[in-house]
Amino acid sequence: MTTDSREQLLADVEAYCQELRPIEELCYVEHRYNDQTVALAKKYDLLGMPVPRQFGGRGADAVSYARALTRIGREGTGVRTFFSGQTSIGQYPITRYGNGDQHARYLPASCKGEKILAFGLTEPDAGSNPLELTTTYRRSGNKFLLNGVKYLISNGGIADAVVVFAYPEDRQGAERRMSAFIVDTEGATFEAEDLHAKPGMFTANTGMFQMTEHPVPAENLLGEEGNGFRIAMGSLVSGRLSVASGCLGVIEDCLAEALSYARTRKQHGKEIGKHQLVQEHISMIEMDRAASEALVERAAAAKAESDAALADQKLFARADMFVAEAKFFASNAAWDAADRAVQIYGGRGWSELYRVGRHLQDVRVCRIYEGTDEIMKLKIASALLGKEYAAFG
Ligand SMILES: Cc1cc2nc3c(=O)[nH]c(=O)nc-3n(C[C@H](O)[C@H](O)[C@H](O)COP(=O)(O)OP(=O)(O)OC[C@H]3O[C@@H](n4cnc5c(N)ncnc54)[C@H](O)[C@@H]3O)c2cc1C
Incomplete structure (x- = not known):
């Protein structure tokens, strides 16, 4: 991705996050699904950031997309999880393992928000x-x-199509290998529940959803029959990078909130940021942030290299491991950062009314x-x- 288009993408993400923020905060305290997540993402053309341009996406490389997800992660893990x-x-396995017909049927529609995946x-x-x-x-x-x-299943109650993994009913032993399908969710044979x-x-x-004799057109087999496990594992590298990037955003937001509160809240005659034990929390959140950022950037760069040479198994294995390290570290660092930010907020922190309390929950x-973590x-x-x-x- 050129520097210009990366900057434009991140500017659009910034505008999206600013417009979404008040709506997201209201929906959160009312405990309801935010339908503006999708509507505004459509407005800012963010529904297919890394999807190639010829299929209606923005063509972002893994580094640009990871930075976009970091910014979105500041608005909350729920938004980023969408x-x-x-x-x-969702789009990744279809882009990476799908054929021309599948690209044409699912990618442009999902980039326009007409299909949720x-x-x-x-x-x-x-x-x-x-x-x-x-x-x-x-x-x-x-x-x-x-x-x-x-x-x-994330988006499982609102999806129009799901990449589903299943075993052949009639084969045993070495022949029983899972396959991946693009499954349309319409019809009485597909029952979803939030x-x-x-x-x-x-x-x-x-x-969650149940499929009962649910018909899937033969042309919706994704990749080769029996290749489902490889498709699942390949897709999870992309998913884990999203988690790691979003967690970095959570840490950034916790740090910003903690700094602001520590500068304004006064106890014992001075701003709490002047108490050394509060400063310890701030320094630890900053170290959570700096270390996570380094690991996320390294993982995203490795993923971008692997994406550019898909047949190279060594590059894939390297990206897989760097992404696993970033996912493990950033998710634990984000938990620690949110916990410390809540501590700095004191009683107010333990509340859904404040960003730090919401981050800790999510x-x-x-x-x-x-x-x-264990895996x-x-x-x-x-x-x-x-x-x-x-x-x-
Ligand atoms: C909000 C949310 C959204 C999700 N979204 C999706 C989605 O979009 N698509 C999807 O397919 N799934 C999704 N998941 C499922 C998620 O990936 C699983 O919950 C996760 O992989 C763990 O599986 P499990 O919950 O069955 O736990 P289990 O596998 O039962 O694990 C229970 C515990 O045992 C540990 N454990 C298991 N095996 C080992 C082992 N060999 N060695 C050491 N420890 C082990 C685990 O680490 C864990 O601590 C989602 C889950 C949540 C909560």
Whole structure:
């Protein structure tokens, strides 16, 4: 991406965030989905930031997109999570693994906001180990019939199409390899439900859905049959970079809020920022920020290099590991930063009325989704030790 177009993208993101902020804050305190997340993203042409221009996107490279997500992350993990579902793990697998017909049918419409996308890997009994999923498909004439339940899916209750992973119903052993499908969500055979019992991210949609003999046209098989696991793992690198970038934004916002409050709130006759123990919190948030920024930038640069040479497995493995490190570190640093910012705010901090309190509630999930802390650590260790040391198969 040229410097000019990167600057223009980030200027549009800035304008989007400023217009969205008051609406997001109101929706948050009222615990309701923010439908302006999509409407305003459409206004500022942000619904397909890294999608190539010929398909209606902005053609952003991984570094530009990561910086955009960092800025969006300051507005809250819920807003940024919408972009993960729509773009990082929604449009990405279609762009990367789809064919010309699939590009034409899904990418321009999703860039215009006419189609909301999601990524359906997790199931009630298959989270950290997606190989244990039980959703199945079978061929029936010119379509596939899908059966199964997908759980905890970002945008899952509002999506028009979901990238879904399933095993063949009629094959066993080495032949039983998962495939990926682009699944349209219309019809009585696809039943979606919003999940409301969550302690944060109220403005974003998290859903589950059940497919019962749900027909999927044969031309909606994504990539080659049996290649679903590779597609899922490739897409999750993009998703994890989104989480890491968004967490950096959370830390930046916590730092800005903490500095402002520490300069204005007075106790014991002076601004609390003049108390050394409050300064300790501020210095630790700044170190969370600086270290996360370095790891996110390194990961985004590695992802951009890998995207530019897709057949290069070494570049992919490097990006995969750098992104895992950035995701683990930034999500833990954001949790620490939000916790310290809340501490600086005192009693007011423990409230949804203040940004720091909302960040604390929302950002905890970043240590869980797109691969938990534990899975990131195991992934990093086996990348260093070698495959024969992998903790699980
Ligand atoms: C708000 C939200 C949005 C989400 N969005 C999506 C989405 O869009 N698409 C999607 O497909 N999924 C999504 N997920 C699902 C998410 O990716 C999973 O929750 C996550 O991968 C963990 O799976 P699990 O919840 O089943 O936990 P489990 O896998 O049951 O893990 C429970 C605990 O055991 C640990 N554990 C498991 N295996 C090991 C091991 N081998 N070694 C050490 N520890 C282990 C885990 O780290 C964790 O601490 C979302 C989840 C949430 C909460």
